[in-house]
Structure formats: structure tokens, C-alpha cells
Amino acid sequence: MSVLSVFVPVLAASPAAVLVQATEPPAATPVQAPSTKTDKATDETPVIVVTARKSSVTNKIDRRVYDVAARPDAAFSSANDVLARIPSVTVDPRGRIALRGNSQVKVLVDGVEARPGVLNNLQASDIDHIEVMTNPSAQFSSDGSGGIINLVLKKKRKDGLNGIWSVRGDDDGRYSANANVSYKTGRWTANASVGVNRELTVTRTDGRQHWQTTSGLETTTGAGRSTTSPRSSYESASIAYDLSPKDRLQLSGNHYRPRALSKDAGTVLITDLSGVLDDHAESTVNPDRGEGGEITAHYTHTGAIKDEHFDLDITYGSSQSQESSTHRLSHTVPSQADQAYTYLNNGRDSSLTIKGDYERPFGTSRLTAGFQAEQNGSDARSRSENIAAIVPGEADIDTAFSYSRQNLAGYVTWQTPLGRWVVMPGLRIEADTWDAGAVKRNDLRFLPSLNMNRDLSDTTKLVASYSHRTQRPDVFQLNPRRIYWSRLYAYEGNPNLVSQDTDSYEIGYEFADKGFSSNGSLYYRVNKNPQTDTRRVTADQVVIQTVVNADQSRAAGLELTAKGKLMKKLDYSLNLNLFDSEVAGMVGGETLRRQNVTYSGNAIIDYKPRPKDWIQLTLSGEGRGVALQGYKTGYYRLDMTYRHKLTAKWTASVRAFDLLNTSKQTDIFVTPEGDSRTVSRKERPAIMIGIARSFGNTGQ
Template identity: 30%
Template sequence: MRLKTILFSAAAIVATPCLALAQAAAQTAAPAAAQGGPSAAPKSAPAAVEGVTVTGDGAAMRSSIDRRSYSVSNDLSARTGSIADALRNIPSVEVDVQGNVSLRGDSNVTILIDGKPSGMFNGDGRGDALQAMPADQIDRVEVMTNPSAAFRPDGTAGIINLVTKQTRKPGATGTLRANASTDGRYNGGVSGNYVNGKLTLSGDAGFRHEQQKAWQTIDRTTAAGTSSQDGVFENEGDMVNLRGGIDYDLTPKDRLSGEVRYRRMQFDTTGDETYETTGAFPDYTRATDAAMKRDNKAVSADWRHQFKGSEHQLTAHLEYEQTDFSRNSTAFTDYSAGADVYELFGFGADQERTNFKTDYARPNVGGGTLKTGLDFEWVKNDYDNHGSTGPSLGSQTLDPARTNRFLFDQDVYAAYVTYEKAFGDFTAQGGLRAEQVQINGDQVTGGQTFENDYFKVYPSLHLGYTVNENNTFKGSYSRRVQRPQVQDLNPYRVYQDPQNYRAGNPYLKPQVTDSFELGWQYRKGPAYYLATAYYRSSEGVVTDVVRDLGDGVLLTTRENLNKSRNGGLELVANGRLTPKITYNVSANAFWNEIDAGNLGFSGTRSATTLSGRANVNWQATPKDFFQINAFTSGKRLTPQGHREPFQMVNLGYRRKVNDKLSFVVTVQDALDSFEDKAVTDTPTLKDVTLRTANVRAIFFGFTWNFGGGKPRPEQFDFGSGAVGG
């Protein structure tokens, strides 16, 4: 496995400059990209977060002063797979086998949909949601490693914004999609739009069925002895996604919009585990049956007033969202010595979120652009755990140690201002965000309450210098925060199995990170090259810590580290090798140092990680399109050990029948190499946990565009290259 990782990483790092040289030789055969300024806004504003400059149609990669934007319209894995599958092909982004997302090695990432937060991506179920939600309605992925002060500072790694597809063609149009795999997975959806004068109606409906088999092994050595735990789990479930939207132009300058959304994710899991040990704890076998459901409902209203000039506008947004999560399970544990145990567990988490946001943008203020706004958010959480045990079914009694209720409210009141101005070839954007946070927690069962009110400011700075029409230098700084999640603060222990417990820490403090970047960008015709050096310094890093409770039983909780530092160099190349072959490759050399001395572990530890990805597209004929993409993620440091590298290779083929109909075939995890291995190695505890799943599958699908007007181009051609700058 280590040799495979080294080869993957070395290939990505070597390929980046080599493809750049090959690109230069091939440019004479490739048409130059269209060059131009920002286009006028269409009838309905795109779903992208404001700020990306667009030049050319369907650019694979775009950039602006504070972000990069990647098209997934030509990613065949996104056509048939989940959002997690689409993110795995995005530079800087990593997604492990459990759906956990990280950005340049930092898992504290904020995920938005069309610039707005979603309850589906909060809490422990975020990884499940990313692996269950289909990606076929995602148009672009925006990556902001140093967002400006106009954005919330949550997420020390930065922001990933999922931009959904928007169609504003006159008349009625729509798209029908369906895909099925060789292992019983399938998904489908329909989207439609109706445009008539001042009125625009849009809607989406999607369904995804997942089934997967997973394996987990845990080898553990403690003072009590050695143990081995093996489990096999079968997961099956469905995801439903519904959305309806309306835009109405009240006047030529005023637009009123509304949207309703409903998402449901429902999974059933059965598991069989065996536990063997040399210690005093008895061996056992364990059978589990669990049902999980997550409902997400939201309604929002928007108003936009356009002043004279396309960039002078005032917007207001009001949204209410409710997310209900439940997990109920039964377990039977057959001990080799002593009485057997039947267990019933229930876990519920309900969240209500209300958000009001207003933004004002005005150009030509002292020769620059001024943006300011208010952002208020009120969040209420209700966590309810209950458990009962007994020697047989129907004879269980309530277990107080596994029953508790936790209430948590968080209100955030924020105001921001940014100002951007060009001084010849030099551009500067400065910003400041001020936030007042009010937190109230109530551990109802234990009678514990706590409050935490604080005021903080978050500055940002972005600089750009244009050397010539092809070369640009950029620098940036931002301060970010990682607030503890609700479940991180609940002190009651959550029972996972006889050997594993999890608990929160009500004394957790927010993690604050200062992030610096310096980059060089080259763009000419279809070629785009980017080199970025970055450095992050964090105080009070929130991390998992594992403690031995005795008899081989472990408790995982959350703690604040003293500090952490990391930095690295990221290389990205995008362009054309021949008139029919395009590529996108990236590599990241990442250094990380953590200080866990305050937790009683060895003081400062450091490690260097290599990761990379490559995507090659071949337009064999006007109707036949082939694709291969691969990635590898290097070794990642943890306070008590590390996580092993992982990698994946995907293949794809698309056949365009006509302008309305196309078929697609994809092979996911073609080499069957995707796995997750975590190692804990301290003087008193050694633990190796390996998780694998039958990710490999072949998908068959089709897309049919219907309705009036010319259908949206399939965008086979990457020739327009990267834009912006």
C-alpha cells in the first residue's frame, strides 16, 4: 500500500510540470480561448457565490481574487455518483471512505449549497449525506481556502460551495436522468423550468437507492491485554430530493424569489461482529439492526433591487430550515461467559435554523467597490438519547447511563464590510467581519447549564498583481474559526458497542486559525497553471482524543490542543495535450506540526504528506468521450497516531446520440483500492482500525433533454480553458 501511494504521489507531482511543457508544444494546434470581461447577468442570477469572473462558455476552471471554481459538467463520475464522488475529483479536496471531507488536510470545512448552509451537512451525518445525495444537479464546485470577510468565518480550512445547475431558456424545458449499477444501486431524477416574461418557475425531483457492504477490523493492545474485533455490515437506503422555486420581476429593477426544499435520507444497517481478547473481558459475538432517518425541510424568500449599473444592488434573504435526525437500533450480545444482553437504543437530534441576511454592493466608491452587510442566525438544537438493556427481548429496563437530553442554542449577529480597488496592475481587497455569539447549553438530565458569549473580529486581505496578460500573482490572509459542534459539547457518554464509547466536552473552546497564501497563476489559451504556497497557524485545535477506560474499553472525546501549524505547496495544471485530449492534474506537498503536550501526550509531532490527482479526457469522435481520473491522499497526522494513505481510480465513457440524448458508462474504484486505516500509537495504547467497503461498481445511465429551445451544450470541449484572474 505504501509503495502504491508513493507511486501515485510521485506521478502527480512529476506530471504537473511535464504536462505544462507538453501543453506549450501543443498550443499551436489548440484554438485560443475567448478573452473578455464579465458578462451581463442573465435573467436570473447564477447560483454561484458572487465574485467569479466568467469568460468563455463552460470553462473547466475559473478563478477570481478569492476563489477557484471547477466545472463538474464533464465529470462522468458526477453524472452517475454522489456528491462525495464529485468532490474526490476536485483539487485541494479529499473525501475518505466514510464521506469525511478535508481541504488541504484540514477536515474543518464549511459546505454550502448555492452559497447557503444546509442542515444536511451539519453534525455526525454529514458524511452519510454527501455519499447519499446525487451529484447530477451540481454544475460547479467553488473552493475558497481564504474567503473574504463577506463570508462567515466558520470552518478553518475554508469553504466548499456546491453550485447547482440553472437553466433560464424561454418556454418550458427539462432534463430526465437515470442510472443503475451492477451491484444494485440506482438513481434518477427530473428537472424542469418554465420562463414566461416576468415569471420563472423551476423544480427538481431526484431519487437515489444505495446498498453497500462494509468491513471493519480493530486490533487493540492495552494494559488489559490484546483484542481483535471484526465486523461485517450491510447498508441499504434511499435518498429523496425535492425542490421548487419561483422568480418574479416586480419591476425592471426589483426581483422577488422564493424556494422550498425537502430532502429525506433513510438507511437500514445490519451488522455481525466478533470480539476476542486475551484480557479479563469475555469474548462475544454481537448482532445489530439499526434504522436511520434524516429529514430536511427549508423555505426561503429573496429580494433583489438593482440600482443603476450591473454591480450596484441591494439584496435580502430570509430562510427557515428544520432538520430532524433519528437513529434507532437493537443489539444482541452473546458472551462466552456470563449472561447475554439485549439492548435497545434511540438517538434523536432536531435542529431549527433561522437566517436573515442583507448585502449591499456599490461600485465607484473612491474608485473601488464597497460591499457591506448584516448576517443574523438563530439555531436551536434538541438532542435526546435513550437506552435500555435486559437479558431477553421485552425484559429491558431503562439504562440511566445511556439516557439523556441536551439542549443547545446558538445565536450569531454579524456585520461585515469589504472594499476592493485597482491601482493600475495592482488590486487590493480588504475586509473586516465583527460577530457577537451567544451560546446557551442545558444538559437536562444532569442538571448542568452553561453560557458562553463572546465577541470577535475576523479580518481578511486579498492582493493581486497582473504582470502581463498571462501572468498574475496573488496573496491573501484570513482569520477563521471552528466552533464546536453540538454533539462535541454534550458530556454524556454515547454507547457504540461494549468496547467503544463517545462523549463530548462542554469546556471546548473555538479553534481560531490565521491563514496565509501566496500564489502564481499563468493563463494562455486553453492552458492554466497555478502554484500556491500556504501556511496556517491554529490555536486551540479541536481534535479527537482516545482514552483507555480499562478492560480494553476506549472512550473517544474532543479536546483543544495547544496549537497546530501546517503549510505546503500546491500545483495545478489544466489544458490540452492534443486537439482531442485535455487534462487536469494537481499535486500537494503538505507539512503538519501539532503540539498535544497539554493533553499529556508527546509534545510536538510533525509529518510531511504528498497527495495528488489527475483527470484525462479524450474526445475520440464528436459523439464519443472517454475519461480517466485518479487520486491519492497521503498519510495524515493525528495527536495520537496517523491515518494511512488511500487512493482510487475511476473510468468513464459517454456516447452522444443527438443534441437531446446521451448514454454514459462509469467504473467506480476500478482497482478496488479504496479503504480507510487509522492508527493510534501511544506508550499505553496501540489500536489499528481498518474500514473497507464494496465501493467498486459499474454504472449505466442516460440523460434526455426535452422541451423547447436549443438544449444546453454537453460541453465536451475543454478548449476554453481557465478564465478570470
């Protein structure tokens, strides 16, 4: 939280100092400086401290801005931890981020798409604020039809040497250790971070399938236990030089090394009217490893006119991964020797992004314009060994898949008063080309947007927006290789996917007063050619999951948000999103339409019983999600954080994840051949204890 303190001398007759809080700094009013005389009367003159506190939530014409820089749990939190506490955002038990229940959300870091290795290692202490755009303007790339979340990192650092380190862990082997240090002197600012972490997830899975075959109805039941232990380490550094009071050049880079070991063990029983057809146990060992990094050059220029600035970013990133999976089957029925098969995949990815943005006021109007050029490439080699031994007729693969994408874009927005309204029309033009093996596509899209607001009073505002966006398939969805995740379950991509087009409409009401704010929004979103998961069953009873373009999907809903105080030491934040969703399309010659009314949201309680203690409870969840061939049940979870400030520099914490052990979800698919139901649940909550120490002028 930024604090502006103005010391004003008052008459000796003043009974006490007065503390005044405001959401904006006071106007620049000339203030008589205190006398430098050393007489007794002057020395004993009391002062008024006028403190202006930065608002935790700011509503702009095209986004909501959440200040997280001063959060007391920043030393112990990752980026995903912070996102889970932001209104409109949910993070499900599998770590998937959704905005208003829509998982087609794009996460940016400083306006550039966040690679998974960067986002997974980003610490909350590096984030200044988070911008949430449920209906983005033309300024932003069209990917992310469900909205955009932009994590803006800290740029300003305090003079001298400052930093913080923290460690946390539990008795299940989870741990993390992170350190951040910055040094500022004159025109130079340097910053560096390092960290390691290890997570552990133990999941139980129970499934049942009914399939109609030529010999009659078959029933498959299965039970399994999965242990996943991802580990990673990272290093990042940046150095900035102020060329002049209006020009800054910064060079930053990061390097990360993800590792993971997954072990699965389960049993499968297949029966029909005649009895047991198959009874076997299957175990899988899946070690993954990778390495990657990014380097960014950033130049910013502040113009002669107030609020005029130009930003230029050049980012290059690359990564490589090695994945293997060894499966072993032990049969009881039919009686036969144990079998084993192996799947291997090696991949390399790279990206280059050049992005420029210019913003300039013209009286009461504002122009924003910019460009973006992006080049992405991916090469993957997939190989299997001994697949035919367990899937009759299936041949081993040894394939290579190359993917490349080029995107050129330019945009302009114009914000200006129009009567009692402030309007911001915008237009983005994108030329996009991608090659996915033998398939090549070219897109030229004109993507308009319109954002509007109108002040109804000093505390209330009416807002409205429209945007047209396009969601292109990613490389994993396009790769046609078939991956056997188990003897009876596989995944393959679809190189024939086309882009999804989205038209989104919103109208809302905002209220903000001292100590309380609220928002209400009605929205409608319709998608053409939506990308949706489907399943089919082979003659060997193997379930093949893939992704296809449905005909259309839509969502219409109401979102309500409130933030305020229940009492002096108790703050709250509530978010509830109620919406009706529908998807329609054709799969395997069958015309399908599914519709469902559901919800998503979170509730957060912050309690500060004493200045040195802070307790936060977070309840988050979402309802049943609709799919073209079935649905996914909802979930809810309760997390808690307790922080105690031991001294001015030392802080201890306890974090409890999923206190009620309710992170359970069921996936249900229905096809003409039959249906399947899979229940996944985590075995027990996690409780981690941590400690952090700051040094220099760094506060917590």
C-alpha cells in the same frame, strides 16, 4: 458552457467560414446588419461565426471559480461527485470532504451553509459553478477554518418548457432516479426537481489492540463486516418573478426524507498470558430515519451603475431524526446466556438565517458590504436499555440535551488599485452566543482579511492573502452523552470545548493562456485551541473517544495545479498538495507532539474520441494524516465515467467507482494504556449503468 455567436456577413470571395474562440466576449463593435433584400447574391453570402466560450476556470482576487454547468456527466452526478473532481478538493472513502487535506471545510449553497440533507440530494445538473476559497475574505462566515466551498445554483433558464430525467443502477441494488423540469414565460420562471436514490457500502474491518492492565498485557483482536444502505427521496421547487428589469423575487423550497439501515456482524477475542479471557460475537442492527426541509426567499436588485447589486436571502430550515441501535452478544468464553442492549436517540434541529450583501463599484475600486443574522437550535433525547448487562457498573441513560446558537455579523471589503497591485482589505465582526446544556459562551470576534494580486504580464499574476478565522464546535461535539457503538467502543461529546482560532497566510503565482493554466501556492496555517479527537480507556477496557482542544496545530505546504490539453481530444487537470502538519497538546496529563509530511491531490483525464463519446478517469487520494494520539493512513482510488450520446435527447452512461478496489484506510491510536489499529476496506468496486433524456431546449 455558455456560447455567444455573432453572425457577420463576408464577401462572396471568402473561401470558408472561420471559427474564432476567446475567453471573453468580443468588444461591442458596431456591425453592419445584413441586407433584407432577397436577391440571389445576398441569400448565398457566407457568414463568419464568432464564438466566445466561457472559461472553465476563473481566478478572482479571493477565490477560484470552476464552471460545471456544461459538464457532460451532469445528468448522472451528485454534488459530491462534482466536488471530487475539483482541484484542491478530496472526498475520502467515507464521504468526508477536505480542502488541501483539511476536513474543517465549510460547504455553502448560494452563500448559505448547506444542511446535510440538502447537500446529499443536490444534483450536478442544478449547479452552475463552484467557488473554492482556500483563504476566504471577510465576506464569508468565519466557520470553516480550512476554507470554503460555495456551490452556486443555476438562476437563468431557457424560455418555454425544458428538463431532463435520468436513472441509473447496478446489480447490487444501488439506484438513483432524478428529474428536473423548468418553465419560463414572460417575467415568470418556475423550476422543480424530484429524485430517489439508494446506496450500498459493504466494509470489512480488522482491528488489534494492546492494553496494559493491572493483571498484565491484554490483546484484543476483532474482525467484522458492515453493510450500510442509505436511501433518500427529495422534492424541490422554486418560482421567480421579475418585478422589473432590475428586480427579481424568488421563493424556493425543498423537502427530503433520509432512511438508512446498517447491519454489523463481528467477533472479538481477548487474551492475556493466562489464555482466553473473552470470546464473543456481536451483531448490530441500526435503522435510522428522518425528515427535513428548507424554504428560502431571495430578492435581488441590480443598480443603475454597472455591476451594482443588492441581494437579500431569508432561509428557514428544520429537520428531525430517529435513530435506534440494537446490539446482541453471543459468548463462547465465558459461557453465559446471550445478551442484548439498545440505544435510542431522537433529535430536532432548526435554523433561521437572514443575509444581505451589497456590491458597488466606485471608478476602479469596489465596495462589498453586508450582514448576517443566524439562529440555530437543537434538541436531542438519548436513551439506553440494559447497558449494565454488558458493561458492569454502567447505568442506563435517559437524557435530554438542548443547544442554541445566535450569531450576528457584519462585514465590509474594499477592492482598489494600489500602485501595480490590486488590494482588497476586509473586516468582519461577529457576535456569537451558544448554550450547550449547562455551558454558555459568548464570543465577540474581529476577523480581518487581506487579498492582493499583481499582474506580471498578460498571462501571469502574483497573488497573496491573509485571514483570521474562528471555528466553533458543533452540537455533536458538545453533547456529553455516551454512545456505545459496540461492547468495547463508545463516543461522548465535550461541552467544555472552546472555539478554534486560525491565522492563514498564502502567496501564489498564476498563469493563464489559451489552452493552458497553472497555479502554485505556498501557504502557512496555524491553529490555536484546535479541535482534535482523543481516546481513553476505562477500567472495563472500553475505549472512549471524545474531542478536546489541543494547544496548537499548524500546516505549511506547497500546492501545484495545472490544466490543459495533451492533444486535441485529450484534456487533463492535475493537483498536488505537499504539506507538513504538526499538532501539540496535553491529554490525560501527557504532553504530546506529532508531526508528519504528507500530500493530497487528484488527476483527471478527459478523452473525447468522437463527438458522441466522452471518457473521464479520476485518480484521487491523500497521504497519512496526523492526530494528537496517532494517525490515519492515506488512500487512493480510481473512478471512471463513460458517456455516449445515443441521439440529440438520449444519453447512456457507465460509472465505475474505485476500479482498483483500493479504498482502504487504517486508524492508529496510541495512549498510555496501549494502542489500537483498525483497518477498514470496501469489499468491491461499484459499476452503475444509467440513461438520461432531455426535453425542450435543454442540452447535456
